[in-house]
Amino acid sequence: MKFPMVMVHLLYFALLTLIVPSLAQFEPCDDEHHEMTYEAWRKDTSANYMSSSSTAPFNNDNRFNSEWIGFAGAAGVSIATSCRGMNKCGTRKPVWLVGDMPTVEHTTFDVDACIPDNETNCCAQILKVSVRTCRISSDSSQSFLIYKLATTPTDAAYCTVGDRNECLDNDYTCPANTRCVDKVFDTTDNKGYNCECIDGYTFNGQSCVDDNECVDPNICSSNSVCQNTVGSYRCICNSGYQMVGTTCQDVNECLVNKGGCSHQCLNTAGGYLCRCPRGFELSGTSTCVDIDECASNLDSCEQNCVNTIGYYFCQCWGGYDTTDHTNCLDIDECASPVDNTCHNNATCTNTAGSYICTL
Incomplete structure (x- = not known):
């Protein structure tokens, strides 16, 4: 039996539709291929310690069945890699991992997960777990771990530790004129960071506003004035002074071309004066001209006076x-x-x- 050519083409494309998705690379690090859990009870903190006399039911991870799981927020960031003992991490038997963790992005290691039986036997039962390193985001250099977790007994759960630095991960929202300050994840506000005013700004109850540092009369050294700027300030030396380090020091104008004086230059605090030798006087502020003592009746001659230069x-x-x-x-x-x-x-x-x- 022969099929028309058009039917052959249709069958071909139908088969491609079924086969190609299965050929696509599966990446557990993609958001749609792993689940993030934020359960605060599993983190190794004193608040999650239990009494040895506690009775069932206990928190457990028997819901996990080889899915890829990540931890964030109040749940910490990674599964513990050392024995925690008993009655901690919100469960009877805290599960921890043995072996090296992957550090290269998109690599997977298979490790053992240990279930303790008592305080001295930290690895009475072993589960098999896969660990993979993922990047936080394309614009972040930070990484996180995801786990393909095996089902635990009803009295055991995976114990988590650590705290993510949202500030380094650029995973925060802070208003203008503030900076991100990392903190241990707080279940009160469900945040692992605070927003604090940047230097030069003060919180007025609603937002961070510019500080006027110049209200402090001692903010700048003597012989200078304070000029407020957005988020900061600067000290401007008075005329005749220059900034040396953090202080304004007198400029000796006479060292350069006598300050522009034709004859003598006298340095003063914050300025200078032009002086003339005997027989001369200032014309303007810098040029010395001869005094005609005879014409000005400044002479002491009894008869004739003859003026000379100076x-x-x-x-x-x-x-x-x-x-x-x-x-x-x-x-x-x-x-x-x-x-x-x-x-x-x-x-x-x-x-x-x-x-x-x-x-």
Whole structure:
């Protein structure tokens, strides 16, 4: 019997539909392929210790039957790898694992699970368990373990330990201006972290608001002013000062080009002054110009004053001579034949600043 070609094609694609899913790789780490449990009673804490006189029923894991299971939140993060003894972890016989755990992502180890019988016999019964390492998320470098767990007796359960760091896993929700702070998972708020204000912010009862650090008069060193910024502050040195370490120190402007002064520079706290030598005065703030002592009547000359750059000198009129660079004394020309031109038969008469000859 021959089938039409179209029927052959339909059968082919029907078979592919059945076969291809089974060929797809099964990844237990995928969320849909493992179950997370958050049972707080199984974690190894003092709150989950039981009295040795406790009676059945006990917490147990007889519901597990080779499914992949992970632990989170109040249940801790992993199954204990050392003996816990009896009557702990919320059950009569806490089950723990023996052997190395996988550390490379997407690798699986088969290990033994020990069920204690008493305080001295920690491994009276052995179950077979598979352990696989998974990544928290694609944007996290953190990993977690999942387990293919065997069914336990009715008086035994897998004991868990540890606490996940949600802050490192980027698995938290905090409002603006806060940071994630890890804590042991708290069943009160069902969180393993707190949100705290970042540095420079304070909680006002509703949100974290910027601190104005500048209200503290001592927040900055002397010779500076405080400028508040979003989430912080900065200290700005006053003019003439520069930040050295955490303090503002005076800048010696005179060390560079005399501070721009034409002659002398005098450093002061937070500034500098231009000074002039004797005979000069400031024109503006930095340039020294000559003082004309003669024009300003600043001289002490009795007769003529001659200005020079930076000073002056006194000059006597004709017929006078200086005695102390300031005062002038009349010259008696008649006292010396050299100083007058009178004829030998003439009489020389001295006058102020000169002389006369008479016959």
